[in-house]
Amino acid sequence: MRSLPENFIDLIYLDPPFFTGKERKAKSRIRPSEDSFEDNWASDIEGYMEWLRPRLTETRRLLISTGLIYLHLDWHAVHYAKVEMDKIFGYDHFINEIIWRYRTGGVSRNMFARKHDTILVYSKTSKFRIDPWKEKAYTKSRYRKAGVVNYGSGKAEFFSDSRGVYNFVNASDVWEIPYINSQAKERVGYPSQKPELLLDRIISSSTQPGDMVADFFCGSGTTGVVAQRLGRRWILADKSRGAVEVARIRLQDVVRETSFKKDYQEIKINECGQNKREVKREQGD
Incomplete structure (x- = not known):
């Protein structure tokens, strides 16, 4: 992260270890060898936050002025992380x-x-x-019909289906998205793999085609896969050689699917210090 220039990235998605105290085996169907996915911590939550804090701080330097960061955690540490994010980004810059x-x-x-x-x-x-x-918002009014309704401040368009009459409104902050099931085509077997739909919603709503998306705990590479399909540039990193190799294989396939040029260079893994590896797409001329 420190090797990257400041004001460089439009969107950062971070999915760090959750402080679960568990170790899980990562055996991908596209990379048969088995690796360990460690979330063990010898110290307490304060030690975990000491590890996470400088990484969160560095993300602010990397973002452009209009940039956003999505920090993905669960009940183990998210409340501690919220306090740190308020300090780093400012309480008034909390969005959702x-x-x-x-x-x-x-x-x-x-x-x-x-x-x-x-x-x-x-x-x-x-x-x-x-x-x-x-998302659809169904009206409870018995008299509302499909069509355009004019208000003093604008207009709204209503539609109808078998459930009733509705219009489209901004989605709420509760997203119901299924976990990846064992038969899903996108599943690669990596234990922390997130659904492509989740990343699609984040990237689509927060960037434009050509923007730069980064994920520094990339795991199996889902962020890069979705970003590539949506026409965004991307940079991924992970300390696990196994994770980065799985991501590289997935990304190589999706680059072939989406590239409009026949000449492109292979996706390569760059060594970025002792405990961090980075996967980048190198575009052809």
Whole structure:
């Protein structure tokens, strides 16, 4: 991260270890060898935050003035991270707390079932760019019909389907997106792999074609895969050689699918210090 220039990136998505205290095996169907995905910490939550804090600080330097960062965590550490993000980016630059709701996982006998992750959204300045995706909002009025309705401050267009009459409004901050099931085509077997739909919503609403998207805990490379399909530039990094190799294979395939040029260079892995590796697309002339 420190090797990158400042004011360089339009959107950063961070999906760091969650402070779960677990170690899981990562065996991808596209890279048969087995790697460990470690989220073990010898220290307490304060030690974890000491590790995370400088990485969060560095992201602010990298963002352009209209840039956004999405920090993806869960109940283990998100509340501590919120305090740090308020210090780094400013309390007034907090945009949203997105709840990613899913149905997978077990149930508990003595507490409510934990069925969501939290994504904190911050801007670098007050001039951020975001265009929330739209969802249907059904009206309860018995007299509303499909068509255009004029108001003093503008107009709204209504539609109808089997459920009733609706219009389109900005989506709420609760996103119900299924976890990747075992038969899904996009599944590669990496334990922390996130659904492509989740990244599609983030990237589509927060960037324009040609913008730069970065993910410094890239895992299996989903951020890069979605960014490539949406016509965004991207840079990914991860300390795990296994993760970066899985990402490289996935990205090589999607670059072939989406490239309008027959001549492009292979995606290469760059060594960026002892504990960080970076995967970049090198475009042809």
